Structures are given as C-alpha cells and as structure tokens.
Amino acid sequence: MLEIIFIIIKIKMSSPNPLIGDNVPSHILTLLDRLHAASLKQESTLTRADFAEDVVHSNMKDKFIALEQDKCHFVYQLIRATNAKFVVEAGTSFGVSTIYMALAVAANCRATGGKGKVIATEHEPEKAKEARKYWSECGDIITNIIELREGDLRETLKEELDTVDFLLLDIWTPMILPTLKLVQPKMKSGAVIIADNTINSAAGYKDMFEHVRAPDSGFTNLTLPYHNGLEMIVYSPK
Numbered sequence: 001m002l003e004i005i006f007i008i009i010k011i012k013m014s015s016p017n018p019l020i021g022d023n024v025p026s027h028i029l030t031l032l033d034r035l036h037a038a039s040l041k042q043e044s045t046l047t048r049a050d051f052a053e054d055v056v057h058s059n060m061k062d063k064f065i066a067l068e069q070d071k072c073h074f075v076y077q078l079i080r081a082t083n084a085k086f087v088v089e090a091g092t093s094f095g096v097s098t099i100y101m102a103l104a105v106a107a108n109c110r111a112t113g114g115k116g117k118v119i120a121t122e123h124e125p126e127k128a129k130e131a132r133k134y135w136s137e138c139g140d141i142i143t144n145i146i147e148l149r150e151g152d153l154r155e156t157l158k159e160e161l162d163t164v165d166f167l168l169l170d171i172w173t174p175m176i177l178p179t180l181k182l183v184q185p186k187m188k189s190g191a192v193i194i195a196d197n198t199i200n201s202a203a204g205y206k207d208m209f210e211h212v213r214a215p216d217s218g219f220t221n222l223t224l225p226y227h228n229g230l231e232m233i234v235y236s237p238k
C-alpha cells in the first residue's frame with residue numbers, strides 16, 4: 001500500500017515534458033527516452049577515477065555521458081524562453097542534448113521567423129558518426145538545424161561563428177574556459193551559458209569561475225539546484 005502511495009506521489013511530482021506541449025513527434029520522444037536510458041546504464045558502471053584528466057579521453061570514447069533528461073528539458077525551455085536561434089554546443093558526444101537544442105531552435109524559428117542553427121562539436125569520429133545516425137532517425141526537423149564540426153573545438157570554433165545567443169558547456173572541465181574565451185567575443189548581450197556539473201566538478205571549474213566572477217567581466221552567474229549543479233551564466237557586458 002505504502003509503495004503505491006509513493007508511486008502516486010512520484011507521478012504527481014514528476015515534471016511535465018515541455019517537448020510534448022510543443023508537439024514534438026513521438027518517434028523523437030521515444031528515441032530520446034531510449035538514449036537517456038542507455039546513457040544512464042553506462043554511467044552507472046563509471047567511477048570518478050574514469051574521468052581523471054589523463055584517462056578521460058580514452059575511457060569516454062564509446063560513452064554517451066548525455067546531459068540528464070531534466071537538465072535537457074530545462075535547456076529546451078530556456079532556449080524557447082529567450083528565443084535563441086544561434087546556439088553553440090561544447091561537447092556533443094552522441095548528440096542527445098543537441099537534439100533538444102535543435103528542436104527548441106526549430107520551434108523558435110517557426111514561432112518568430114528567421115533562420116536558426118546549432119553548432120555541435122565533437123572530436124571523436126566514431127561519436128560524431130553515431131550522433132549523425134541518431135539525428136537522421138529524428139529527421140529533417142533536426143538535421144536542417146545542426147551543423148556538426150568535427151575535431152578539436154579549439155580549432156573548429158575559431159572561425160565562422162555568427163552572433164551567439166546560447167552556449168552549452170557540457171565537456172571535460174579543462175576545455176571549459178578555453179571554449180568560453182573563444183566564443184565570448186561572438187556573444188550577444190544577454191547571451192545565456194549553461195555549464196554542467198559545476199558543484200560536483202567545482203575544482204575543475206575554478207578557472208572558469210575566476211573568469212566569470214572577475215570585476216567587470218560582464219558575466220553574472222547562478223548555480224541551479226540540479227543534480228551535481230547546473231550553472232546559468234548571463235553575459236551582459238557594459
């Protein structure tokens with residue numbers, strides 16, 4: 001009996017999926033659920049040591065490490081709320097969070113016109129291949145929006161960036177500050193940056209926080225109470 005009550009409470013408290021309200025096709029919702037489940041299953045076998053700087057690249061070559069689903073829903077809502085149309089993603093892996101962002105950008109373009117793009121970045125060729133496979137399962141709604149730049153983002157993001165509305169930092173922490181510094185000159189005033197795991201990986205984020213919190217940096221930041229911390233940063237230079 002108690003178990004049933006807990007299940008009912010859990011169902012009532014679970015947050016609604018904003019993609020459903022936006023009429024995202026059911027085959028994409030099913031795919032996303034499947035990819036999140038596969039990612040969580042892989043992650044349950046990993047330890048902190050697997051993410052050490054000297055081994056992270058080799059250990060994560062075949063791992064999703066997808067942004068958790070509730071965080072993806074938040075990112076989706078934020079892109080919709082800010083009408084962001086030009087998005088950069090640092091760390092694409094198998095392209096799960098990319099799907100959410102492309103859906104949100106596509107919805108913004110439908111609602112207010114104009115063109116949109118999500119620049120995805122991945123340096124592992126096999127992961128890039130898998131990501132493309134999942135995106136084509138979604139269809140044109142996704143593939144028309146995403147431009148995948150393969151290789152080290154410190155090179156691939158150096159050129160051909162429009163004004164950036166939104167940046168997702170979901171990458172190994174030594175890459176965070178170099179990415180932010182690379183994209184910053186292209187950010188619009190009011191650009192939003194989301195960075196994952198800022199509580200759990202606080203030591204790795206130290207240099208980014210110093211940069212963001214420096215006097216007159218133009219940034220303001222807030223740690224959101226998602227699992228392991230999710231940072232919301234806004235860039236409004238004076």
Ligand SMILES: C[S@@+](CC[C@H](N)C(=O)[O-])C[C@H]1O[C@@H](n2cnc3c(N)ncnc32)[C@H](O)[C@@H]1O
Nearest residue numbers: 065066067091092093096097122123152153170
């Ligand atoms: C946490 S995963 C990204 C997960 C993805 N955002 C999602 O939700 O599905 C981080 C990815 O960044 C990639 N990466 C790490 N360093 C990179 C670099 N210098 N350039 C491009 N990609 C990089 C890794 O190969 C890894 O796949």
